Amino acid sequence: MTATIDPVQTLANPARGLVCRACGAAYPLAAQHACYACFGPVEVGYDADALRRVTREQIAAGPDNLWRYAGLLPAGHDPAARVTLNPGMTPLVRADQLAAAVGLRAPLWVKDDSANPTHSFKDRVVSVALTAARALGFTRYACASTGNLANSVAAHAARAGVPSVVFIPADLEAGKVVTTAVYGGDVVAVDGSYDDVNRLCGELVETDDFADTAFVNVNVRPYYAEGSRTLGYEVAEQLGWRLPSQVLLPMASGELLTKVDKAFSELVEIGLVEPPAGGWRVFGAQSAGCDPIATALHTGAGTITPVRPTGIAKSLNIGDPAAGPFALDAVRRTGGWMDSAHDEEIREGIRLLARTTGIFAETAGGVTVAVLRKLVAAGRLDRDAETVVFNTGEGLKTLDAVAETVGPTHRVRPSLRAARDAGLR
Amino acid sequence: MTATIDPVQTLANPARGLVCRACGAAYPLAAQHACYACFGPVEVGYDADALRRVTREQIAAGPDNLWRYAGLLPAGHDPAARVTLNPGMTPLVRADQLAAAVGLRAPLWVKDDSANPTHSFKDRVVSVALTAARALGFTRYACASTGNLANSVAAHAARAGVPSVVFIPADLEAGKVVTTAVYGGDVVAVDGSYDDVNRLCGELVETDDFADTAFVNVNVRPYYAEGSRTLGYEVAEQLGWRLPSQVLLPMASGELLTKVDKAFSELVEIGLVEPPAGGWRVFGAQSAGCDPIATALHTGAGTITPVRPTGIAKSLNIGDPAAGPFALDAVRRTGGWMDSAHDEEIREGIRLLARTTGIFAETAGGVTVAVLRKLVAAGRLDRDAETVVFNTGEGLKTLDAVAETVGPTHRVRPSLRAARDAGLR
Numbered sequence: 001m002t003a004t005i006d007p008v009q010t011l012a013n014p015a016r017g018l019v020c021r022a023c024g025a026a027y028p029l030a031a032q033h034a035c036y037a038c039f040g041p042v043e044v045g046y047d048a049d050a051l052r053r054v055t056r057e058q059i060a061a062g063p064d065n066l067w068r069y070a071g072l073l074p075a076g077h078d079p080a081a082r083v084t085l086n087p088g089m090t091p092l093v094r095a096d097q098l099a100a101a102v103g104l105r106a107p108l109w110v111k112d113d114s115a116n117p118t119h120s121f122k123d124r125v126v127s128v129a130l131t132a133a134r135a136l137g138f139t140r141y142a143c144a145s146t147g148n149l150a151n152s153v154a155a156h157a158a159r160a161g162v163p164s165v166v167f168i169p170a171d172l173e174a175g176k177v178v179t180t181a182v183y184g185g186d187v188v189a190v191d192g193s194y195d196d197v198n199r200l201c202g203e204l205v206e207t208d209d210f211a212d213t214a215f216v217n218v219n220v221r222p223y224y225a226e227g228s229r230t231l232g233y234e235v236a237e238q239l240g241w242r243l244p245s246q247v248l249l250p251m252a253s254g255e256l257l258t259k260v261d262k263a264f265s266e267l268v269e270i271g272l273v274e275p276p277a278g279g280w281r282v283f284g285a286q287s288a289g290c291d292p293i294a295t296a297l298h299t300g301a302g303t304i305t306p307v308r309p310t311g312i313a314k315s316l317n318i319g320d321p322a323a324g325p326f327a328l329d330a331v332r333r334t335g336g337w338m339d340s341a342h343d344e345e346i347r348e349g350i351r352l353l354a355r356t357t358g359i360f361a362e363t364a365g366g367v368t369v370a371v372l373r374k375l376v377a378a379g380r381l382d383r384d385a386e387t388v389v390f391n392t393g394e395g396l397k398t399l400d401a402v403a404e405t406v407g408p409t410h411r412v413r414p415s416l417r418a419a420r421d422a423g424l425r
Numbered sequence: 426m427t428a429t430i431d432p433v434q435t436l437a438n439p440a441r442g443l444v445c446r447a448c449g450a451a452y453p454l455a456a457q458h459a460c461y462a463c464f465g466p467v468e469v470g471y472d473a474d475a476l477r478r479v480t481r482e483q484i485a486a487g488p489d490n491l492w493r494y495a496g497l498l499p500a501g502h503d504p505a506a507r508v509t510l511n512p513g514m515t516p517l518v519r520a521d522q523l524a525a526a527v528g529l530r531a532p533l534w535v536k537d538d539s540a541n542p543t544h545s546f547k548d549r550v551v552s553v554a555l556t557a558a559r560a561l562g563f564t565r566y567a568c569a570s571t572g573n574l575a576n577s578v579a580a581h582a583a584r585a586g587v588p589s590v591v592f593i594p595a596d597l598e599a600g601k602v603v604t605t606a607v608y609g610g611d612v613v614a615v616d617g618s619y620d621d622v623n624r625l626c627g628e629l630v631e632t633d634d635f636a637d638t639a640f641v642n643v644n645v646r647p648y649y650a651e652g653s654r655t656l657g658y659e660v661a662e663q664l665g666w667r668l669p670s671q672v673l674l675p676m677a678s679g680e681l682l683t684k685v686d687k688a689f690s691e692l693v694e695i696g697l698v699e700p701p702a703g704g705w706r707v708f709g710a711q712s713a714g715c716d717p718i719a720t721a722l723h724t725g726a727g728t729i730t731p732v733r734p735t736g737i738a739k740s741l742n743i744g745d746p747a748a749g750p751f752a753l754d755a756v757r758r759t760g761g762w763m764d765s766a767h768d769e770e771i772r773e774g775i776r777l778l779a780r781t782t783g784i785f786a787e788t789a790g791g792v793t794v795a796v797l798r799k800l801v802a803a804g805r806l807d808r809d810a811e812t813v814v815f816n817t818g819e820g821l822k823t824l825d826a827v828a829e830t831v832g833p834t835h836r837v838r839p840s841l842r843a844a845r846d847a848g849l850r
Contacts, residue, residue: 064489064514085783086516089489091511091542093584097586115540115542117516117540117783118783118785119544119821155779155783155784155785156783157783158779158780158781158782158783159518159782159783161522165849168833170833170836174824174828175821175824177832177833178824178827178828178831178832179785179820179821179824181831181832181833181834182775182776182779182780182785182820182827182831183779183780183783183785184776184779184780186834186835186849187832187833187834187835188833188834188835188836188837188844188847188849189833189835189836189837190836190837190838190839191836191837191838191839192838192839196839197839199839200837200839200840200841200844203841204841204844204849207841209849209850210850350607351607351609354580354583354607354608354609355583355607355608355609356583357583357584358510358542358543358580358581358582358583358584358608359580360543360580360604360607360608394821395604395607396544396600396604396819396821396822397821399599399600399603399604402603402607403599403603406603406606406607407602407603407606407612408593408595408602408606408612408613408614409606409611409612409613410611410612410613410614411595411613411614411615411616412613412614412615412616412625413615413616413617414615414616414617414621414622414624414625415625416625416628416629416632419613419625419629422613424590424611424613424629424634425634425635
């Protein structure tokens with residue numbers, strides 16, 4: 001529950017059912033993540049007329065969080081029935097110093113999703129997924145996670161007073177484990193990669209013991225994925241209902257990039273924005289230790305070959321990315337590109353973003369800034385086109401990534417003479 | 426610079442000068458923190474008529490951050506001249522589960538200032554202080570800090586493209602050092618307590634080498650202190666322009682408590698709120714390792730005896746609290762009380778807040794929740810009076826405080842059988 005300042009809007013649900021992204025088969029709105037006909041992934045389908053009834057004025061009259069877009073979402077239309085920490089409406093920060101550092105001449109913006117309640121963009125997808133899960137009758141909340149998702153699910157469950165059980169790779173950053181376990185739910189460390197964790201959750205969700213349990217990124221995944229669209233809506237609204245010419249997003253499963261592109265398309269279709277001259281182009285960033293989507297683009301492959309992830313960007317370490325083909329399609333269709341960054345480049349990306357914008361990003365943000373620099377240098381990103389890059393998480397969660405490379409610049413005894421002797425002036 | 430969605434309001438400055446809090450001597454608005462007549466602390470004095478011209482409607486039409494209250498502040502009236510990460514308008518979270526756990530029957534709210542850009546309430550005071558500092562001509566930003574303040578000053582300076590030098594005790598939590606140093610300014614680790622650091626800064630600020638430097642909590646302290654008032658304004662506005670009957674705040678220098686009480690008084694004086702029936706009562710929380718203000722209250726002392734701080738709540742470890750006498754006065758005048766919490770109680774306070782609200786606080790928040798429990802149990806806080814407690818910082822910055830007491834609840838191999846053998850169901 002939030003304070004009474006938030007305007008209360010009860011809106012109609014524009015979602016009409018689930019639709020297979022591969023074969024187009026249609027299903028009712030339920031807890032289903034694969035097509036019964038072809039086993040392809042399903043997503044939420046909307047009533048186009050219902051979406052078109054949403055206006056800029058209605059959105060502006062909503063609360064200052066992602067629920068202002070409830071008229072475009074498949075859950076959360078009744079404010080009293082939400083399971084949420086009220087994420088969203090994170091800052092869109094003009095980054096002139098960063099633009100100068102990487103050689104962009106047009107305006108550059110950082111959409112800083114580390115400002116969400118548990119300090120990653122995952123609060124968006126979790127709020128939508130768990131609100132849908134409550135409506136579907138689930139009484140326990142769960143996920144397979146590389147860290148940020150576990151943190152968000154555990155925090156949402158704590159606020160809602162609902163039990164939770166989250167599954168993480170056992171080698172996760174200590175910060176992300178503590179920040180999840182402190183909320184008091186079950187935290188299961190799995191000896192294996194994220195892909196192993198995900199597979200285990202896919203098996204557990206089919207058992208009777210977990211029939212009461214919503215795994216946000218398994219059995220209620222279609223709702224979960226829709227939450228990412230709000231990042232696209234916010235960028236457009238914060239730019240004064242305009243779309244940027246170029247966007248650059250980090251990729252793990254590839255879902256975030258896919259959904260931001262989809263959000264832009266929807267806004268144009270329902271008449272809330274005009275497309276920029278020449279359309280928009282979508283760019284993707286991966287860690288060199290886990291870059292199966294970028295590799296498929298670079299080699300011109302039609303399918304994505306899974307990899308075993310390595311490297312410090314653990315939140316992006318999904319070796320078998322579920323939405324990879326859709327991300328690949330969005331980038332190819334819009335004329336964008338992808339690249340990847342090595343660990344040392346990632347660390348430098350974190351420091352560059354911090355020094356030029358005052359935003360301290362986790363390793364995923366370092367990946368994005370490092371790839372920004374590469375794509376500008378290579379001429380893939382147009383130096384003269386307005387660009388938005390996305391920071392999806394908080395540097396405090398991956399302190400170890402930079403802890404060895406930054407620290408006090410001086411150490412002194414508490415006296416004026418000691419300060420002068422140390423060269424302080 | 427923020428995105429164009431923020432309404433632009435250019436307002437008049439209601440500040441008329443600096444006034445000595447001890448003898449009442451008046452001075453112009455400059456970089457001055459002590460009275461030239463009696464050496465007492467000075468604060469900003471306002472034109473009462475200018476304050477009274479501020480309306481609820483004007484505030485509501487402002488941006489969704491602390492600058493909506495610019496008409497009540499001594500700096501930041503021209504949006505283009507602000508040095509800011511745009512903090513404020515942090516969530517006021519209804520905490521029914523926490524109320525039940527501590528035995529409160531009336532509504533309980535947590536004002537969660539960990540949601541600020543660098544995840545502590547210090548972003549408020551730094552934004553106001555550095556905006557004033559720029560107007561006063563300073564070209565370098567500095568502070569004496571227990572951690573959060575250094576973090577905020579370094580981040581603000583990075584975004585503004587201005588050099589910074591921050592002074593911290595050498596034994597600070599590693600998280601707070603990395604989170605400050607990553608912004609690229611100078612970070613000076615001082616072998617001593619915060620009080621030693623503060624004394625050193627008080628000497629440096631008088632030297633020619635630092636004539637260009639604004640120490641936010643030394644030479645521009647009067648402006649800095651005013652930023653805390655916005656916490657009080659926000660609570661009132663978020664409650665629908667009402668004041669709560671009881672507020673509980675952590676105390677380091679004592680300034681935050683003093684200024685929230687002052688903000689409430691001002692809102693009543695200028696007609697923006699009605700006082701609650703019976704007025705409001707102000708309560709303070711300290712760590713048992715550093716409780717000079719609470720001790721003075723408990724012993725009935727007229728002055729505060731400095732202590733050498735110990736314990737895990739390092740952000741509150743100010744042994745010689747500058748605003749302690751004013752905090753003591755506010756608590757005595759309103760009929761409130763103070764208490765303190767030991768390290769183990771602080772850790773339990775952090776866990777209790779997390780489990781019941783989904784908010785992960787740093788040690789200062791643990792202090793506040795632990796003292797909340799004590800004051801209710803002792804009958805000092807009225808169980809039937811609406812209460813607001815303040816969380817001033819983020820748990821990710823003080824992970825070590827709870828890292829040993831929380832962690833994975835299960836560890837398994839990635840197989841269904843292993844999960845069942847571990848008792849997962």
